[in-house]
Amino acid sequence: MGTVSKALELLDLFTRASPLIGLSDMARLAGLNKATCFRLLSELAEHGLVEQVGTAREYRLGPALLRLAALREAQVPTREAAMPVLQALAQRTSETAHLSLLIGGQLRPLVHAYSSAHATRVTLDDTDTLPFHATSSGLAVLAFQPDAFRETVLAQTLPRLTRSTETDPGTLRARIAEVRSLGYAESRGGYESDVHSMAVPLFDALGGCSGAVAVAALGSRMSEQQRRLIRYSLMQAGTEITTLWGGSLPSDIVTLWRLAA
Amino acid sequence: MGTVSKALELLDLFTRASPLIGLSDMARLAGLNKATCFRLLSELAEHGLVEQVGTAREYRLGPALLRLAALREAQVPTREAAMPVLQALAQRTSETAHLSLLIGGQLRPLVHAYSSAHATRVTLDDTDTLPFHATSSGLAVLAFQPDAFRETVLAQTLPRLTRSTETDPGTLRARIAEVRSLGYAESRGGYESDVHSMAVPLFDALGGCSGAVAVAALGSRMSEQQRRLIRYSLMQAGTEITTLWGGSLPSDIVTLWRLAA
DNA sequence: AACGGTCGGTTTATTATATGAACCGATGGT
DNA sequence: ACCATCGGTTCATATAATAAACCGACCGTT
Numbered sequence: 001m002g003t004v005s006k007a008l009e010l011l012d013l014f015t016r017a018s019p020l021i022g023l024s025d026m027a028r029l030a031g032l033n034k035a036t037c038f039r040l041l042s043e044l045a046e047h048g049l050v051e052q053v054g055t056a057r058e059y060r061l062g063p064a065l066l067r068l069a070a071l072r073e074a075q076v077p078t079r080e081a082a083m084p085v086l087q088a089l090a091q092r093t094s095e096t097a098h099l100s101l102l103i104g105g106q107l108r109p110l111v112h113a114y115s116s117a118h119a120t121r122v123t124l125d126d127t128d129t130l131p132f133h134a135t136s137s138g139l140a141v142l143a144f145q146p147d148a149f150r151e152t153v154l155a156q157t158l159p160r161l162t163r164s165t166e167t168d169p170g171t172l173r174a175r176i177a178e179v180r181s182l183g184y185a186e187s188r189g190g191y192e193s194d195v196h197s198m199a200v201p202l203f204d205a206l207g208g209c210s211g212a213v214a215v216a217a218l219g220s221r222m223s224e225q226q227r228r229l230i231r232y233s234l235m236q237a238g239t240e241i242t243t244l245w246g247g248s249l250p251s252d253i254v255t256l257w258r259l260a261a
Numbered sequence: 262m263g264t265v266s267k268a269l270e271l272l273d274l275f276t277r278a279s280p281l282i283g284l285s286d287m288a289r290l291a292g293l294n295k296a297t298c299f300r301l302l303s304e305l306a307e308h309g310l311v312e313q314v315g316t317a318r319e320y321r322l323g324p325a326l327l328r329l330a331a332l333r334e335a336q337v338p339t340r341e342a343a344m345p346v347l348q349a350l351a352q353r354t355s356e357t358a359h360l361s362l363l364i365g366g367q368l369r370p371l372v373h374a375y376s377s378a379h380a381t382r383v384t385l386d387d388t389d390t391l392p393f394h395a396t397s398s399g400l401a402v403l404a405f406q407p408d409a410f411r412e413t414v415l416a417q418t419l420p421r422l423t424r425s426t427e428t429d430p431g432t433l434r435a436r437i438a439e440v441r442s443l444g445y446a447e448s449r450g451g452y453e454s455d456v457h458s459m460a461v462p463l464f465d466a467l468g469g470c471s472g473a474v475a476v477a478a479l480g481s482r483m484s485e486q487q488r489r490l491i492r493y494s495l496m497q498a499g500t501e502i503t504t505l506w507g508g509s510l511p512s513d514i515v516t517l518w519r520l521a522a
Numbered sequence: 523a524a525c526g527g528t529c530g531g532t533t534t535a536t537t538a539t540a541t542g543a544a545c546c547g548a549t550g551g552t
Numbered sequence: 553a554c555c556a557t558c559g560g561t562t563c564a565t566a567t568a569a570t571a572a573a574c575c576g577a578c579c580g581t582t
Contacts, residue, residue: 064365534572
């Protein structure tokens, strides 16, 4: 593996749960020699991608990221464009809506919007990576990736997260085919036992599926009528966001979503 | 120089003016061999820090930056916290307000807020780096950096940007000392000939000066009374933002700003 | 106050990795 | 038909990354 990749992997070690990491910890987490890790962090710090804080000299993500992200958003307003659609989606469905992006082969939550309709809501504050096989977003994205990518994912060991998690590659392949033929994905407690969710894929200006938008609700609130509302709202939100991104929906999706309306 | 630094420098080549860069261009700009540049870009792309777009296969900043920046803001709400203060500042002074951060030894504009009071306004949409010697923000920041850093900056060749740009290191040293004793900095047409600006330093939770907030106006609108308003508003905004950042003002600044009120 | 363990950081010889010139097929303008 | 340039690849060479051992500082225990 290249040295640059090793450095960039360090950035991915920072999570909402552990935003500050010491040198030795980081070396352990990354499986690197402490000296190597130190050099990499120093170079990252020199450019402001990480910074050191406090007397313990721990590292955290740096201010340069703000600038670079702003520059990216100025050219491709991914987050900014999706935010209002997501909020409307949460409002309309009275549940939690969230959008995830495919980044470096992993599915990462980017924005979420909550509804104030219920006292209990699904939260995903500390979630950094979504498992493809156990979430509706994951299945929605997987259904529209090249075969090679899908097979790579299914070839890995897929953790059983709840009693309902499907982990058999064959069954998953079938479910993914079903997602393609329905135009949306659904997960019933596969990620967290009480949470049901539905998701649709999103397409960017490059023509590929680069993310998904989903609505997650307590399983107990998922009536058949509510599922219809969520499904319809998702398809509408998916169309809007894809359009705002300058992307276009595959023609079969257009047909499916039109029929569902 | 380390390989990682070379890769990170590539990220800094993207600007508002040229957000898409081809492989050969990038190699030229970075002074790298094309093959080397290709490898570095490939590694960056693998992690989503850049992505390739269109038939020309040009590169642009990638979606991973959004995620990392969001993670950073979640821990240290730098931009989010400053935004409303900046907007109020623009409103109150009826001019353009902007905030810059010290990143990797360079002064980078992060947010700006415009007032709708005048038909003509100072814009800085395409500005990626501010020169220390020719802007009020630069002088404000420089005044509160370690001597070594200040001398490094002054030792460089300082470009004369307008007829009014001060480029003599000795004179600049004196002006910087004056900034320290006044608690604010001012630039009259040193960056763009018709633009006058004033700025105050900002301090973060680590105790250092990590940026500045400034108000820029057309020189023709800079009455003595307006300058008083701007100066006072800046000091107030500087106090607020520094507090929101969890920082604290040096005691001499507190005194100076209190006297000015 | 002496101890053992950990911290962040530095040094060094060793070796793996980055490098650059030349080359490739494709593309586009003259 | 031509030439220049594009993005990308190859491979021998040389440079830059690596890992172990070490350093002083710090911290809670004994």
